[in-house]
Structures are given as C-alpha cells and as structure tokens.
Amino acid sequence: MNKVELITCPICSSDENSLLYSVKTWKIVGCNLCQFVYVNPRLTKNELRNLYESEYFHNTDYGYENYEDNNQLKKKNFSKWIQDAQSWMTKVEGKRALDIGCAAGYSLDIYQEIGYEVSGIELDKNMLSQLNDASYTIYDKPILENDYPHKFDVVSLFDVVEHLTDLDVHFEKFATIIETNGVLIIVTPNYNALQRKLKGNKWFQFKPMEHINYFTVESLTQLAEKHGFKRVKSLNSGQYVDADFIQDRLKKYNQKSILLLFSPLLKLIKLLKINLYLDASSIYCVFVKK
C-alpha cells in the first residue's frame, strides 16, 4: 500500500480545494483561492523518491515502459526545445547547461554539440549506470540536495516540473543556480489543453501517482515571476512521432476504428519516413533570470 499525505495548495498554501477529477483512487483538486490544480492527497516525498530511483524508465505500472524506444524521436524533441530557446542563450565562452531529470542523457548530448559544458541530474539507478560518459557531470541526488560548484547559463526541465513537491523551494533554488540573464526552459503538461477538456479524467496526462502538479502558462509564469524570472516565450509544445509511434499509441489506447481509418495514411508516412510534430497537450516556456 502506497503512503500518501494531504497537502495545502503548492502555489498559495490555501487548504481550501474542490474535487475536479477522480482518476483511479486518486483525487485531482483545484485550489479555491488561486485555482491551481494538483493531486491531493499525493504520495509522500519518500514514496516519490523511491519511484524515481528505481526502474522508473523501464516499468509497466508508471513512468516509461522502455525509455530507449523511439530514441531518435526523443532526441529530435530535445533538439527542437533547446533550439527554440537559443535566441536567449547568448553567452559564447564557458557556457554551462544543467538538465534536470536527464534520463538517458539525450538532451545532454545536444547541449554538448552546441558547445556547452554539460551537467545533468538523474535519480534512476539504471539510467545512472548508462550515464558514465566522463565529459558530463552527473548528480545522482534530487535538485535541492546537490552542491553546485558554479551557476548555470541554462537550466532545463523537460517533463519534470509536474513531478516536483515544494514548488516555491525549487524555484528559489533555480533562481540561485541560474546566472543573471540565464535561461530556464520548461516543458510540462498543459491543464488548459483541448484534450483535457474533451477527455476529462481519461486525459493521458493525468498520471496522479507521478504527475502531481497541473500547470497552465499563467500559473507557471506566476510561479516563475515570483522567484525573479521573466517569461520570454510560450508555445503549445508538441513531440515528434513517426508511423510506428502513432500505431503503437492507437493500439495502446484501444482506438481500433481510428487505426483502420488512417491505415493507408500511416503506410504512406512510414514509406516516406516522415516525422510529424504533433500537439502533445503540453506547454513550452522560456524564462530569463532577471
């Protein structure tokens, strides 16, 4: 049995909230005061840590079934997300990047290719054993527990901020480890996504054991601004897919009629080796440290 705890609103600390969705045995609530959406009660911090330390990326109950599947598509996502922030990544000499929750390190490879001195944070033991490349500095403890020997010019959290407890403490930490005019890049599920409105508690981003915060551009901006950041860009974020990926997902979510309907189109996409950048119910934001 998983240990859970009741919490107050992660944004404004109010203890008044209303039930929005039930997902399996979990409750997703909205704060009565600031409208932030979060899971309550949620797993305790210890339980969450256990989740991320062991086989989070090779798991059928939560996390990823096999993270390394579609690695080329994942690399393309990271590459686009980093490129889309490059207008603000202006430092030339001695620039440093930190990716939080770097998994197999695909994002680290991209930072290195464009000339960054690269660091990553990862808790999963299996991933850590793969991240042995001596050219990267890898931290194996959570964000708040590491001593960083210097500040960073770019910090990224790709599909990570929705997993974090103690949001104010974390954003204060980001503010202290990012240089003035440095960049914070965040990709996270978008609570205002059309798919959430259409699918309700069946929205694929509702994973309440691990996704404990549900942001909008506005709530994420409010949190970042409170800690000394300015938003310079926000987009609906997509992800690259190919024909096999679409086919797998349609099967997984039991959409046989759609699969049948699009079968000729999928064959063509496969034949031409096309990658599509499809909406992924997520937001992409770039913040600059003031």
Ligand SMILES: [Zn+2]
């Ligand atoms: Zn609140």
